[in-house]
Structures are given as structure tokens and as C-alpha cells.
Amino acid sequence: MKITDLLKATGIELNPNVKTKSEAIDKLVDLMSLTGNLRDKDAYKKAVLERESLSTTGIGEGIAIPHAKTTAVKNAGLSAIVLKDGIDFDSLDGEPAKLFFLIAAPEGENNLHLDVLARLSTILMDTDFKNKLINAKSKEEFLSLIDSKENDKIKEQNNKEQKSGYRVLAVTACPTGIAHTFMAAESLENKAKEMGVSIKVETNGSGGAKNVLTKEEIKNCECIIVAADKKVEMARFDGKRVIQTKVANGIHKSEELINKATNGTAPIYHHEGGASEEGQDSGEKEGIGRQIYKHLMNGVSHMLPFVIGGGILIALAFLLDDYSIDPSKFGSNTPLAAFFKNVGGTAFGFMLPILAGFIAMSIADRPALAVGFVGGALANAGGSGFLGALLAGFISGYLVLGLKKVFDKLPASLEGLKPVLLYPFFGILLIGFIIVIIVNPPVSGLNNAINGFLAGMGSSSKILLGALLGGMMAIDMGGPFNKAAYVFGTASLASGQFDIMAAVMAGGMVPPLAIALCTTFFKNKFTKRERQSGITNYIMGLSFITEGAIPFAAADPIRVIPSCIVGSAVAGAVSMAFGCGLRAPHGGIFVLPVISNPLGYAIAIVAGAVVGMILLAILKKRVEE
Structure with missing residues (x-):
């Protein structure tokens, strides 16, 4: 227009x-x-x-x-x-x-x-x-x-x-693709505009890739910034200057990234593990821990839709069923309940194979997908569960990397056989042996021990566990601590520990809600702009999007983060105390009807949010406008 x-x-x-x-x-x-x-x-x-x-x-x-x-x-x-x-x-x-x-x-x-x-x-x-x-x-x-x-x-x-296209291109992606992905994109776009640098940002969000970079744009740009905590398509950037970094840096270090992208110091990226120019990685040096985290998050992000969709359908089956008909078949007594439970259970059954498959794919690209998928399915069938699937994903990925090196010695005429015959045949054969013979026996025993320990925990111990997991959700609000607690919660679903997932989600909902309440009832502690932003945190918190609290935490970490941690810990503890259970790993307030003891769960979230609000109000200084 x-x-x-x-x-x-x-x-x-x-x-x-x-x-x-x-x-x-x-x-x-x-x-x-x-x-x-x-x-x-x-x-x-x-x-x-x-x-x-x-x-x-x-x-x-x-x-x-x-x-x-x-x-x-x-x-x-x-x-x-x-x-x-x-x-x-x-x-x-x-x-x-x-x-x-x-x-x-x-x-x-x-x-x-x-x-x-x-x-x-x-x-x-x-x-x-x-x-x-x-x-x-x-x-x-x-x-x-x-x-x-x-x-x-x-x-x-x-x-x-x-003539020139965009000077800088970028790709942003986070494991869940809900908040960090788009916050990083907005930060990069705003900073580039401020600096007078033309930029286009592709977002790999929960709804798929948007604003996708074209071949011509990639060819003509000076550098590509990849701010991602999960696997993104990198082959298209072969031979270009690339900066690979965490999605959080796309939010908080956008100016630094754009400066590096435009001053010609970024290394040249070579796909398939080739060394980058000047002997550097494509961007910042990634430690082993960072690599493992990135591969794990790629598996988790692809697994979540199956767990969320399947978990909610299973929860609905119990909500709609009549327990008195046959307690031993609760969830399948009525035709409607049985339908929901069957469909949900089918979706839920893909959880571990998908997790392992996409971890493997993150490590060794597409040839490892089938190997990891089969490894995850064998781990699931063999009783080693979530831990077994994690191992299957990583073993499959590095196994295929090894096979690639072995088959590199074959004649070039056999190149076409590798992805369709050699990798899947030898990969699946070897992962089958490794999982069934080596992994499943000890890991299934460990799983049984962990499940027995959790089942035997007293109420006081479970309350402490709930407080710990809830507090972890607020430490870095989408970072490693948050994701560690979240992954533990999703793993607990596979073993029937639904109270753990409930405590995790309660803890994750509190930070945005505590901030929203504080901006509403203690207006003199915030600027007008912060008060306006605080309103959106009601929606973020109720939707279980912890990242809504990040702008406030970044602006005043000393006061905001401790307040949120205490509030989240209270929510997790109260949720455990009331015996609340959650069969789906997402949904926030929208899945409240299918949570066991929904009233107790609502009380847990309100209690945590109010405690967080009061602490934040005490710690924050009065703002003079």
C-alpha cells in the first residue's frame, strides 16, 4: 500500500x-x-x-x-x-x-x-x-x-x-519454536534496521519454516547468522560465511552478531563436517556439552507434537469414561473413551522412536533417521524407555557417522547405494544388536529402580522434588536448566509419573504470571511501557510460555529471577502436595479440565504467582517517571 x-x-x-x-x-x-x-x-x-x-x-x-x-x-x-x-x-x-x-x-x-x-x-x-x-x-x-x-x-x-539482495541473512530456531525463535528474529531485524543493514530472517517455529531464504538470496548475501538451539538445514550454506550461535544470543547480542556478519571476519562454512576457513568452526566454538544439548533438543522438539496431542487425547479418554463400569479398564469402558484412548495411545507410542530418530538425524543427517527410529522403537519395546531412547539416538547418530567414514573408501560408482542400502542395512543391524543385547538389560533395570524409587517416595520427598523442578523452570526460562526440568517431566510421562509433569508445568507458568500480577498491582515499580508489556504476560503464563518473562528478567535479573524461582518452586511443591497429575506436557490453563485435581492445580499456580509477585514487589525499586 x-x-x-x-x-x-x-x-x-x-x-x-x-x-x-x-x-x-x-x-x-x-x-x-x-x-x-x-x-x-x-x-x-x-x-x-x-x-x-x-x-x-x-x-x-x-x-x-x-x-x-x-x-x-x-x-x-x-x-x-x-x-x-x-x-x-x-x-x-x-x-x-x-x-x-x-x-x-x-x-x-x-x-x-x-x-x-x-x-x-x-x-x-x-x-x-x-x-x-x-x-x-x-x-x-x-x-x-x-x-x-x-x-x-x-x-x-x-x-x-x-542487484545485491540482503547483506545479511539469518535463521532462528528454538526447541519448541514458540517464543525464543520469534524474539530472536525481531531483535535481529530491529537492530539491523537501526544499523542500516539489510537483513532477512527465516524463523523455524512450531508452525514450520517461515520467510524461507531463497537460493539467490543466499548466493548474494555477505554472511548468514544461524541463531538456533536445534538442527536447521545447513547444506544450503556451504561455501558461505556463517555464524552459528545460541538462539539466546540472537535476542541479547544482536548488534555483536550483525557487526561480525558485516566486517568479513566470520568463518566460511563447509557442509558434511569439513573444516571451516582459518581452522575455526562456523561461528563460536561449540563444546561437547553444547553439541549434546543441541542434538537432544532437536529430538525433543520433534517429539513434542506426538506427546502433546496423544497425551491430551488419552487424558480426555479418562475424563469421558465411567470408572464404575470396570475399574480395571478405566479409560476404555465406553466407546467414545476407547476411541480417544486408542488414537492418543497410537500417537503417544511414537514418542520414543521420534526422539531417537531426530537426535540421530541431528548428528549424522538424514541417513541416521531410520537407524535412530528403529533404535528408539527397540528401546521402547525392551523396557529401557526414555533413557534407552536417548542412548539409541546418540549411538545411532555416531554409528552412522562411523559408517560414512568406512564407506568413503568404496568406489564412487556405489555412491547412490549408500543412503538407500548400505546405511540403513548395516545401521539398523548394528543398532539392533547394540540396543537389544547391550543397552536394554541394564537400562531397563535402572528404569525399574528409578520408577520404584519415585513410587516409594514419601509425600515430603515428593514436595521437595516438585519445588526443585518448579524452581529449575524459572532459573533461565527456556535455557538449559529449564529444558532439563522439562525433559525430565516428559520422560516421567512414559513411566506413568504424571505428578512430576504437573509440577514442571506449574513451575513454568508462574514467572510470566508473577510479573503480570506485579505490573498490575504494583504499578509504581514499573515504567508505563513495562506495564503495557506486563498485560501480555497473563496470556503467556496461562499458555505455559515461560519465555514471556525474559524481557523483564534481562532488564533486571537480580530482582526478577530470584522472585520467579521462589514462586515457581512454591507452585511445584503445592502441585505435588495436592497430588495433581498431568498426562500432556503442554497446554497451560487450556488442559486444566484433564488434570487430576484441577482445583488443587489452580491453587498451586495462583499461590506460586502471588508469592513471586510479592517478592518482586518487595525487591523492585519505585520508578520515577
Whole structure:
């Protein structure tokens, strides 16, 4: 959409009788009303003034662009006035404003007002063009000048992108693909815009890859930033300068990453394990622990949809069944319950093979997928469960890497047989022997011992375990501690320890909720912007998206993190004390009906959130605005 699509002659007035900022806003709102874009003129004006109270829209250089996004707007639009002599508009540079544009955007227009604002600001930076607008003799000339300038700018941008594309490309990905993925993308995009660097970011989220990088873009870019905690497709970057780092660095170190991407110091990436230029890895040096974590998270991220979908369906089966018919067949007594339990159980049964398969694939690429899948299935059937599947995934991956080295010595004419015959045959044969003969006997014995220990834990011990796991969920809010507790919780589902998963999710829901409550009831501890952001944390917390607390934790870690840890520990402990059980590893408040003892679980979450809120309110200092 172009500026001239939104600005009409009826919304323009040249040199009206306006002497003050208030009169200028009144005139602009009146013109906007004349265009027919408003549902409620008074409500829109109130929204404009509220936006103005946050910070002046007098951007300097004689320009002011007030704006508002509200339900009082029917259709997106612009109005404009010119005051040759200028007026005081509280502009950032203290100079009088002469050229005024008012933007109206309806709710749900995907930040249309920000797009128009950015385009207006860009073309108005041309002093000659700005002066031509101020001296325009008619509305028609005013519109013609804008249309011509915008067309030139679009043509210039198109030519630039056709010639060079984007300077920097990026890929962001986290294990669950819910929060970190998109926060890192936004941080990189905002910082690149601030630095004047063209960038395109591909997000590998829970809904699949979006804004996918093209071959041409990869060919023409200077460097690719891969900020990911799980496996992403890397073969396409062979021969390019690549920075590989954690997704958290994409959020917190975006400027550092973009500087490295544009100064020519990033190493060249070679796929299939080749050494990178200057003997470095492609990006920061990854330790063994980091590599293991990354492979594990790739398996967990692919496993979650099966566990979540299957777990909720199984939980519904118990919710809909009649226990009194046959207690020994509870969950399958009625046809409807049996249907849910059968479908859910089938999905749940893929949990361990998928986990092992995608861990293996992360290590040795596609040839290892089948080997890991079979290894996970054998571990599941042999009683070694989650631990056995973990071992099967890692063993399968490194086994296939070994097979690749062995088969590298074969003639080139047999290259096509490797992925379809040699890797699957020898890989599955060897992993079958390893899992059935070597892994299953001791690991199944260890599993039985662990399950027996957990089942035999007294109530006080379980409360301590719940507090520990709940607290871990708040330590780094999506980092290794959080993921360790979460993986332990999902592993407990396979062994029937549903109370552990309940404590883990309760602990993960508390940090955003505690912050949201604190911003609501202790407003003087937060800035206006923080209070506005706090509202979204209600949704994040109720949806079990712990990462909603990250911006607050990053801004004030000394006070926020300890408060959240204590609150989460309380929630985990109370959940255990009430004997709450959860068969699905996600869902937040939306799966409350299928949680055993839902009232007790709600009390646990409220208790943890309130404790976290009170501690945070005590620790936070009063904000002077």
C-alpha cells in the first residue's frame, strides 16, 4: 500500500489558521473525519493524545507525524496540513514544525501505521523534497510530489535488492519454536534496521519454516547468522560465511552478531563436517556439552507434537469414561473413551522412536533417521524407555557417522547405494544388536529402580522434588536448566509419573504470571511501557510460555529471577502436595479440565504467582517517571 492510497485531497489543508500544537491536532483529526475513515472522532482523538503523551511525534527537521491505532478507526488513512511559519510541537530538536501528517490505523491491520510511518519518515529525510511540500501551491501538487517521490524510492529499492539482495541473512530456531525463535528474529531485524543493514530472517517455529531464504538470496548475501538451539538445514550454506550461535544470543547480542556478519571476519562454512576457513568452526566454538544439548533438543522438539496431542487425547479418554463400569479398564469402558484412548495411545507410542530418530538425524543427517527410529522403537519395546531412547539416538547418530567414514573408501560408482542400502542395512543391524543385547538389560533395570524409587517416595520427598523442578523452570526460562526440568517431566510421562509433569508445568507458568500480577498491582515499580508489556504476560503464563518473562528478567535479573524461582518452586511443591497429575506436557490453563485435581492445580499456580509477585514487589525499586 502506498502513501497516496491513504492520503486524499479532502484530508489535506495548506496553511490553515493554526497557532498551537493542540489546534494542529484538532485540525488534523477534523480532516481525518472528513475522509470518512473514523467510526468515532472523539475516541480517535483521545487515542492520538494518549500516544502523544508517551513521547512527542514531532520527529524534528520541521516534521510531525502524530498517529494512533484504535477500534475508533474504520479504514486506514492519512490527513496532512502545512504551516509555512511553523508552530511549537515539542519536537525532538526543539525547532518549529511546519509539515504535519496524521496516521489512522484500525485494530488488526498488522501495524500498518508503523509501516506507513517508516515510509513517510524515510522520504521526508530529503530536505529538498520536504521544502517542496511546504511550498506546494495546491493539494493536487502536494499529492503529486508525494506520489512521484514514493515511486522513485520504490524503484530505487527494487533495483538495489535485484542487484545485491540482503547483506545479511539469518535463521532462528528454538526447541519448541514458540517464543525464543520469534524474539530472536525481531531483535535481529530491529537492530539491523537501526544499523542500516539489510537483513532477512527465516524463523523455524512450531508452525514450520517461515520467510524461507531463497537460493539467490543466499548466493548474494555477505554472511548468514544461524541463531538456533536445534538442527536447521545447513547444506544450503556451504561455501558461505556463517555464524552459528545460541538462539539466546540472537535476542541479547544482536548488534555483536550483525557487526561480525558485516566486517568479513566470520568463518566460511563447509557442509558434511569439513573444516571451516582459518581452522575455526562456523561461528563460536561449540563444546561437547553444547553439541549434546543441541542434538537432544532437536529430538525433543520433534517429539513434542506426538506427546502433546496423544497425551491430551488419552487424558480426555479418562475424563469421558465411567470408572464404575470396570475399574480395571478405566479409560476404555465406553466407546467414545476407547476411541480417544486408542488414537492418543497410537500417537503417544511414537514418542520414543521420534526422539531417537531426530537426535540421530541431528548428528549424522538424514541417513541416521531410520537407524535412530528403529533404535528408539527397540528401546521402547525392551523396557529401557526414555533413557534407552536417548542412548539409541546418540549411538545411532555416531554409528552412522562411523559408517560414512568406512564407506568413503568404496568406489564412487556405489555412491547412490549408500543412503538407500548400505546405511540403513548395516545401521539398523548394528543398532539392533547394540540396543537389544547391550543397552536394554541394564537400562531397563535402572528404569525399574528409578520408577520404584519415585513410587516409594514419601509425600515430603515428593514436595521437595516438585519445588526443585518448579524452581529449575524459572532459573533461565527456556535455557538449559529449564529444558532439563522439562525433559525430565516428559520422560516421567512414559513411566506413568504424571505428578512430576504437573509440577514442571506449574513451575513454568508462574514467572510470566508473577510479573503480570506485579505490573498490575504494583504499578509504581514499573515504567508505563513495562506495564503495557506486563498485560501480555497473563496470556503467556496461562499458555505455559515461560519465555514471556525474559524481557523483564534481562532488564533486571537480580530482582526478577530470584522472585520467579521462589514462586515457581512454591507452585511445584503445592502441585505435588495436592497430588495433581498431568498426562500432556503442554497446554497451560487450556488442559486444566484433564488434570487430576484441577482445583488443587489452580491453587498451586495462583499461590506460586502471588508469592513471586510479592517478592518482586518487595525487591523492585519505585520508578520515577
